[in-house]
Amino acid sequence: MTDPNRELAEHFNRRLRDVVLLLRRVSADQPVTSQQASVLGSLEGGPRRMTELADEQGVRLPTMTALVNRLERDGLAARGRDASDARVVTVEITPAGAAQLHATRERRTEALAERIAALDEEQRAAIAAALPALDRLFDPS
């Protein structure tokens, strides 16, 4: 007897591959990489420490150092210092970074909306109905 959860997982897994390929095509000509856009997304809610950023992005600290170096070089983010602990480096998004994040997000949303518009009403409703479950399924915790 087959585990229905497993079958669901297998089907979903196959679909995820197409999602990744689609996102790559959509983001190919953007001036920031998808990783840079993701870090900018983490900075959207306010300044973050290097350690927090690395944890959120699932990368090591030296990787985040390099990522923030490039964001800073390109004027998209800026380093700061924590008043209460001299070891801590904070990072915040610049206006240029926020503008770029918005543009990148807009581009991806456009591409998705276009594809959603090509579905029939029933399919759109099915996706809308599944979103709360997807929120929980991919909740980072």
Place this chain on the structure above:
Amino acid sequence: MTDPNRELAEHFNRRLRDVVLLLRRVSADQPVTSQQASVLGSLEGGPRRMTELADEQGVRLPTMTALVNRLERDGLAARGRDASDARVVTVEITPAGAAQLHATRERRTEALAERIAALDEEQRAAIAAALPALDRLFDPS
């Protein structure tokens, strides 16, 4: 008035970010990168030409040359020649490559199945009901 397709797209877009981060965490300790696994997936149905592989993966030809070089070096794929056109290079998966693909896929499916099992029945049903729509939404064409 807000476009409902756009709102759906925005919501979905936010969720995709979490998906990407989850996949990274799950694949972090695998012996092949997610890109290598994706190329192996393209080879699963039989030999492919370099050009086909590059198109399917959304990368340029020189990038695919490098990817296949590494797969060949690691014994996961093998180059061949086309009988009717001497310019064409074919690539096929090796038994070791197929085994690795299976292991990587298994790992990701496990992680997904675990999370799906943590949902309630209603949420699982909502995701199952949305899968045909997702198939069409992300159909690469």
Place this chain on the structure above:
DNA sequence: TATTGTTATACTCTATAACTATA
């Protein structure tokens, strides 16, 4: 001439190991 693929080169993303500075 056009197509198929590789080589040369450079940049981003990533990790581990070693280091500095502060707590």
Place this chain on the structure above:
DNA sequence: TATAGTTATAGAGTATAACAATA
């Protein structure tokens, strides 16, 4: 000693430009 971060180094993934071989 432990924590926060950077530097050094190496390898994967990516692109463009230039090249070789074949059609």
